[in-house]
Amino acid sequence: MSSSAPVTGLRERNRARRTRRVERAALELALAHGVDHVTVDMICEASDISPRTYFNYFGTKEGALLGLAQAPLLDADIEAFVEARGSVVDGLLHLIATGFVASDPDREIFLMRRRLFAQEPELQGLQLARVAGKRQALTRIVERRLTAQHPETAPTERAEEAQLVVAVVTGAFPIASRVWLDREDADASIDEAIAMVLARVRRIVQM
Amino acid sequence: MSSSAPVTGLRERNRARRTRRVERAALELALAHGVDHVTVDMICEASDISPRTYFNYFGTKEGALLGLAQAPLLDADIEAFVEARGSVVDGLLHLIATGFVASDPDREIFLMRRRLFAQEPELQGLQLARVAGKRQALTRIVERRLTAQHPETAPTERAEEAQLVVAVVTGAFPIASRVWLDREDADASIDEAIAMVLARVRRIVQM
DNA sequence: TGCATCATTGCAGACTCTGCACTTTCGCCT
DNA sequence: AGGCGAAAGTGCAGAGTCTGCAATGATGCA
Numbered sequence: 001m002s003s004s005a006p007v008t009g010l011r012e013r014n015r016a017r018r019t020r021r022v023e024r025a026a027l028e029l030a031l032a033h034g035v036d037h038v039t040v041d042m043i044c045e046a047s048d049i050s051p052r053t054y055f056n057y058f059g060t061k062e063g064a065l066l067g068l069a070q071a072p073l074l075d076a077d078i079e080a081f082v083e084a085r086g087s088v089v090d091g092l093l094h095l096i097a098t099g100f101v102a103s104d105p106d107r108e109i110f111l112m113r114r115r116l117f118a119q120e121p122e123l124q125g126l127q128l129a130r131v132a133g134k135r136q137a138l139t140r141i142v143e144r145r146l147t148a149q150h151p152e153t154a155p156t157e158r159a160e161e162a163q164l165v166v167a168v169v170t171g172a173f174p175i176a177s178r179v180w181l182d183r184e185d186a187d188a189s190i191d192e193a194i195a196m197v198l199a200r201v202r203r204i205v206q207m
Numbered sequence: 208m209s210s211s212a213p214v215t216g217l218r219e220r221n222r223a224r225r226t227r228r229v230e231r232a233a234l235e236l237a238l239a240h241g242v243d244h245v246t247v248d249m250i251c252e253a254s255d256i257s258p259r260t261y262f263n264y265f266g267t268k269e270g271a272l273l274g275l276a277q278a279p280l281l282d283a284d285i286e287a288f289v290e291a292r293g294s295v296v297d298g299l300l301h302l303i304a305t306g307f308v309a310s311d312p313d314r315e316i317f318l319m320r321r322r323l324f325a326q327e328p329e330l331q332g333l334q335l336a337r338v339a340g341k342r343q344a345l346t347r348i349v350e351r352r353l354t355a356q357h358p359e360t361a362p363t364e365r366a367e368e369a370q371l372v373v374a375v376v377t378g379a380f381p382i383a384s385r386v387w388l389d390r391e392d393a394d395a396s397i398d399e400a401i402a403m404v405l406a407r408v409r410r411i412v413q414m
Numbered sequence: 415t416g417c418a419t420c421a422t423t424g425c426a427g428a429c430t431c432t433g434c435a436c437t438t439t440c441g442c443c444t
Numbered sequence: 445a446g447g448c449g450a451a452a453g454t455g456c457a458g459a460g461t462c463t464g465c466a467a468t469g470a471t472g473c474a
Contacts, residue, residue, distance in 0.1 A: 011440060011451080039429065050454050055431060089412055125339030132332030160382060164404070165411055167378025175370055197371070198412075204372055205296055205405075205412050218420080218471060246460065257423050262462060 019057060019068065020106065022047040026064035027112040035065065035120050062126050065116065067109070069130065073099050082145045089201075092142060092169045093176065093194045100177060101190055110181060131170060139166045172197050226264060226275065227313065229254040233271035234319040242272065242327050269333050272323065274316070276337065280306050289352045296408075299349060299376045300383065300401045307384060308397055317388060338377060346373050379404050 025047035029038045040061050044051045058064045073095065081095045117124045142162040146153065153161070180193035232254035236245045247268050251258045265271045280302065288302045324331045349369040353360065360368070387400035 009441070014440090015452085040431090041429085051430095052432095052455070053453050056453075059431085061430065087414055121343045122336065122340055124342070125336030128339055129329065129332030129336040132335055133329055135331070136328045160386070160404075161407060161411060163382055164379060164408055167382070168375055168408065168412065171374025171378045172371060175367060175374070179367070197367075200368060201371055201375065202412050204368060205375065205409050207294055216472070221470090222421090247462090248460085258461095259424070259463095260422050263422075266462085268461065 018047075018049065020109065022049060022054065022057065023064050023067060023109055024112070027109065027116060030065055031112065031116055031119070035062070035116075035123065062123065065113070065123060066127055066130060067105075067113065070099055070103050078141055082141060082148065084145075085149060087198075088142065088145060088149070088165055089169055089172075090194070090198055091145075092138070092165060093173060093198065094191070096169065096173055097176070097190050097194060100173075107181070114178070114181075127174075128170075135166055135170065138170075139163055142166060168201065172201055225254075225256065227316065229256060229261065229264065230271050230274060230316055231319070234316065234323060237272055238319065238323055238326070242269070242323075242330065269330065272320070272330060273334055273337060274312075274320065277306055277310050285348055289348060289355065291352075292356060294405075295349065295352060295356070295372055296376055296379075297401070297405055298352070299345070299372060300380060300405065301398070303376065303380055304383070304397045304401060307380075314388070321385070321388075334381075335377075342373055342377065345377075346370055349373060375408065379408055 022043065026038070026043045029042055029046060040051055040054055043064060044054050054064070058068070077095055077098055081091050084091050117127075139159075139162045142165045143158060146158050146162055146165075150158075176190070176193045176197040179197060180188065180190045183193065229250065233245070233250045236249055236253060247258055247261055250271060251261050261271070265275070284302055284305055288298050291298050324334075346366075346369045349372050350365055353365050353369055353372075357365075383397070383400045383404040386404060387395065387397045390400065
């Protein structure tokens, strides 16, 4: 993790370096003073970029705290998911995990972020909000798979099921990634964390 | 629904009337022009209150679109949940539903809101964000119940379980309330909707 | 009716965010 | 090397959100 980046030009390396510098500065400030006592100007001064550039990078004040948005899922992965059979929840969890791991998250920043989220729960909300933008897309993908898997189901019911699947998965995923991050002795696979969380969800829902 | 409010003084009635007027105006404008082409000033002009008052009521621009925050849960209900046994997910779903129904939601506004949410998924995100503020509290309540119910579990595991329960429930609840709203021929109980959604979650998670 | 209290309002100002024009930097090609 | 075209960073102006404070107005109650 946080190694083996597909290096290309100086331009991209500069961008990556800057991004981390800004994210780190933002997180430190927010941890020290609380999110709403931090201004974008403070972050910019601490990380030595112009406010205009800050917004070019992150779009919103909280952007640097939440981290850059993930790259969109690969079409190939989506198709594989739609055509696969078995547990839909498990499949979707893996689909998302693939994109997550591919983004090569920086562990140190992750841990700071987690500490901050514990201090300020509203941020967790914003995180959800950002993901929620993609929920619709995700829901449609799940619907496609459900249609293929159970063609006999009524459309309304299928839509509701898809929404439920997405709700459960987007709820469970952050916990899986957290478990993964905690367990990461050497190079534990995120699959284990997913399996574990999924088992727990089953147990919870059952009793 | 939207009857039998515990009426008190003129003051409160005025406030309620105003709130609805503003919410309705905001929703109409947002449906017509899209959320980010609507300004607070526009909403205020349409509903004839001052911007300052708008913010006193709703706090944020989106406040009127999301509706006033729910009243906090009653301590008695919380205690009953903690001491109850059986399905934790089911119990929590009912706990939240109780608060929801008690807030006496206005059906017409609800339907507009739903239409708007379909148009602008980011709003659904903000909805989640607002609820997320309460997630921590909810998580602690669930932990208390889990402690009572399964004292042998390790604390870490229990914390993760609690988070999962909250994730599943907060994901499933909006769908239950939507089902309820759709099915509402006469005075169907929200319990039915909950049971149905819960059954569906079980099925989804299982396969 | 008259007073105490609470709600609404106007105003000033801080902060977030965007469009546009300008400058700098980078990648590439001769 | 040197220079050109494209991409990225910056400054500025301005719209829009949101808050504190002080003043005004409405309500509840004696």
